[in-house]
Amino acid sequence: MGFWDVFRRKKEKARESASQWEKGLEKTRTSFWSKIKRALGGRPKIDADFLEELEDILITADVGVDTVGYIIQRLEETVEREGGMTVEALYEHLYRNMGALLVVDQKSPWDEGVSSRKPFVIMVVGVNGAGKTTTIGKLAHWFKAQGKSVILGAADTFRAAAIDQLRTWAERADVPMVAHQPGADPGAVAFDTLQAAQARGIDVAIIDTAGRLHTKEPLMRELGKIRKVMKKVIPDAPHETWLVLDATTGQNALQQARRFSAVTPLTGLVVTKLDGTAKGGVVLSVAHEMGIPIRFVGLGEKIEDLRPFDAQSFITAFFDEKAMETTA
Amino acid sequence: MFETLTERLESAFDKLRGKRRITETNISQSVKEIRRALLAADVHYRVAKEFTEEVKREALGQEVLKSVTPGQMLVKIVYDRLVALMGGEAAPLELKSKPAVILMAGLQGSGKTTFSAKLAKKLKSEGKKVLLAAADVYRPAAIEQLKILGEQIGVDVFAREDLKDPREIAREAMAYAKAHGHSVVIVDTAGRLSIDEEMMREISDLRELLRPDEILFVVDAMTGQDAVNTAKAFNDVLDYTGVVLTKLDGDARGGAALTIRKVVRKPIKFVGVGEKLDDLMPFHPDRMASRILGMGDVVTLVEKAQQTISEEEARRMQKRLAENKFDFEDLLSQLRQLKKMGGLKDVLSMVPGMGKMLKNVDLSDESFKHVEAIIQSMTPVERRKPEIIDKKRKMRIAMGSGTSVQQVNQLLRQLQEMRKMMRKLNKQQGGKRPKRRKLFGRF
Structure with a gap:
């Protein structure tokens, strides 16, 4: 299944009562490594044929075409220079290169700001149907579980019933929410949310925004406006701006990341719907080409199914020796 | 930024100028570029491979017109094949029963609810008396959303917040439609993962009891390689009658359309191109082909190729x-x-x-x-x-x-x-x- 198995496994450990379909699926999951093993087919050395198959494996995982090109090209160079490559050297190479793609901006963990700034403001953006509102509901739950107080701002005033949807999540997580009428100015909602957060001494304010396709200029400009309005209350807000990416998204994710970051600098990604059959490999490319780190991953419908992403442990687990042994 | 296929191919063509015949060696680079373009458009890699192999077979040995480069000829072959593959006859909705039933299905966030409303509006404008049935009992405020949309377009919405089972809602909605003389019932369902057995059983039950005239599988145009699994899994359970491609107003190239067409062989009946409730369009295979190839100007290019x-x-x-x-x-x-x-x-x-x-x-x-x-x-x-x-x-x-x-x-x-x-x-x-x-x- 790929890159995310590690998380799925973790999750299953955490919840002993993994539902039936998860167990059923476990059998059919073929890992990234076993696919590689199959492609190797007992070859002692890496050759051009294998590289072509590796290219397919990466592409099937939705890793961006350009990033795949980058990975393969570097392998080709090495193979050519050294007249071949052992299987061990391949793992070593992938560990270094693919791992490097994911480890972005690890020097200062983003959540340090949560204790130093009050309120810590997170703006959530994304295309329609990516899962912003759901993510925010789950984020509220997560922060609360960390002992932080949370307030939500329903700045998606456009989509029918978006406010009601967020309200349901606010109730589930038991956090307050600021909302205006449908069709109201989203900037005004954000403004009021931040003021309310300050007045009540709340730790984290999360602003929901309407889904918008990144090709819609006026809507994209609106995001810039919401940002500006927030700065009137808190000059350095938002402290984090997260792009919510649907894991089933293909090559377009990169375009989304580019266009969104052009109007509002992105500090992180939230990858949703990873509990499907999607591989979400395109986040590798977003991390690689844009240098935007992954903050959270969504692994299910339940409120506790949103998990923080830890690149280092991900890579360690992904390339864990045992996994390599069984593969090699 | 992806280079467009046109740019990529043209650089590959440069080496081919003056070649008179398409041969294995002189088009290998172009074929590779076409495959890459298809992959960059999210066409499933196996579909892309098969497709380029077919194209290659067709192209090999063809004499190159003096005025056209081998690569340009190849593009034309690719384009024509793509159009043929996705096109065929136009596939209108077939609504025969009274009331006729349309069942929506798809992943979370693919755009089912918005599409249901758009379709309702379209059918209403054709003189049908439409009932929207809200059978998504899971997503918070999904029913509310459909109610608001129904109000906006002036279409009746059947919503029963007291019922927790979509099957019951569907039954009640049908009775309601019969009693009130609706000619079409559109059943909006919850988004579901194809690997969620319980949810797939639910929609299969809905299919059994509704006996829909049309089952439309709604898929986001931005979907990546996974489209093939989802489309197949839904088709295995539902044997749907058509596909709706949403969010085509973005800049995704929509290779999923080709994948689905090739793998499940179901027609694409509509495309969604905006958030306004009028933004529903019939599917144009030729436009889709240009889009997948990443060359909005493919037709012009081919013409240019012919004229150069x-x-x-x-x-x-x-x-x-x-x-x-x-x-x-x-x-x-x-x-x-x-x-x-x-x-x-x-x-x-x-x-x-x-x-x-x-x-x-x-x-x-x-x-x-x-x-x-x-x-x-x-x-x-x-x-x-x-x-x-x-x-x-x-x-x-x-x-x-x-x-x-x-x-x-x-x-x-x-x-x-x-x-x-x-x-x-x-x-x-x-x-x-x-x-x-x-x-x-x-x-």
Whole structure:
């Protein structure tokens, strides 16, 4: 299944009562490594044929075409220079290169700001149907579980019933929410949310925004406006701006990341719907080409199914020796 | 930013200029580029592989028209195949039962609720009495959303917040529709993962009890390689009747459309292109093909390819023009090119002098045959030096070509006129060589 198995496994450990379909699926999951093993087919050395198959494996995982090109090209160079490559050297190479793609901006963990700034403001953006509102509901739950107080701002005033949807999540997580009428100015909602957060001494304010396709200029400009309005209350807000990416998204994710970051600098990604059959490999490319780190991953419908992403442990687990042994 | 396929291919073509035949070696690079373009458009890698193999088989051994590069010819083959693959006959909704039932299905966030409302609006405008049934009991406020949308478009919405089972809601909605004389019921369902057995059983139950006229699988145009799994899994359970591709107003290339078409062989019935409730469009295979190839201008490119004479030819022609040596030999080669390209009228209208020359001639291939025959009946020397054609020669040429002396005269006059025209043009644009070349390059 790929890159995310590690998380799925973790999750299953955490919840002993993994539902039936998860167990059923476990059998059919073929890992990234076993696919590689199959492609190797007992070859002692890496050759051009294998590289072509590796290219397919990466592409099937939705890793961006350009990033795949980058990975393969570097392998080709090495193979050519050294007249071949052992299987061990391949793992070593992938560990270094693919791992490097994911480890972005690890020097200062983003959540340090949560204790130093009050309120810590997170703006959530994304295309329609990516899962912003759901993510925010789950984020509220997560922060609360960390002992932080949370307030939500329903700045998606456009989509029918978006406010009601967020309200349901606010109730589930038991956090307050600021909302205006449908069709109201989203900037005004954000403004009021931040003021309310300050007045009540709340730790984290999360602003929901309407889904918008990144090709819609006026809507994209609106995001810039919401940002500006927030700065009137808190000059350095938002402290984090997260792009919510649907894991089933293909090559377009990169375009989304580019266009969104052009109007509002992105500090992180939230990858949703990873509990499907999607591989979400395109986040590798977003991390690689844009240098935007992954903050959270969504692994299910339940409120506790949103998990923080830890690149280092991900890579360690992904390339864990045992996994390599069984593969090699 | 992805380079467009056009750019990528053109760089691959550069190496191929002058090759006369498509061979395994000279198109391998182009085939690779086409495959990459398909992958960058999210076409499933196996579909892309199969597809390019097919294209290659078709292209191999084909003679390359003089005016077109092998790569350009390949693009045309690819484009035509793509259109054929996704197109076929238009697939309208088939609503026969009374009331007719349309069941929506898809992943979370694919756009089912918005599409349901758009479709309701469209059917209403066609005079149908539509009922929207809200059977998504899971997503918070999903029912509320449908109610609001229904109100906006003036369509009845069946919503029962007290019922927790979509099956029950569906049954009740049908009874309600029958009692109130609705002609179409659109059942909006919750988004679900294809691997969620329980949820898939639910929608399969809905299918059983509703016996829908149409089951529409809604898929986000931005979907990546996973589209194949999802489309297959939903089709295995539902055997849906059509596909709806949403969010095409973004810049995703929508390769999922091709994948689904090829893997499940179900028609794409609608595309969604916006958040406004009017933004529903029928599916156009040709537009989709251009989009997947990443060349909105593919048609233009192919036309251009057909109209472009080779660099070499253009340079030669330019020189002839500059030296005022344009003769029957040149005219003949031009005519032959034109004939290969087809669409004579359009091409000719771009050529200075040519339009005027052929003003009184109908532009069918038939009429060209005469001109060709006359020139072919000339000796090489006559072709290069038309001045030497005297009365005797004219008679011989007319006999040889099965035309009359008058027709031969006419053609001779026309060549003179063309030369005059071109001299004038040369003077007007003296020194601006590129511009002149461009004019002729369009040939």
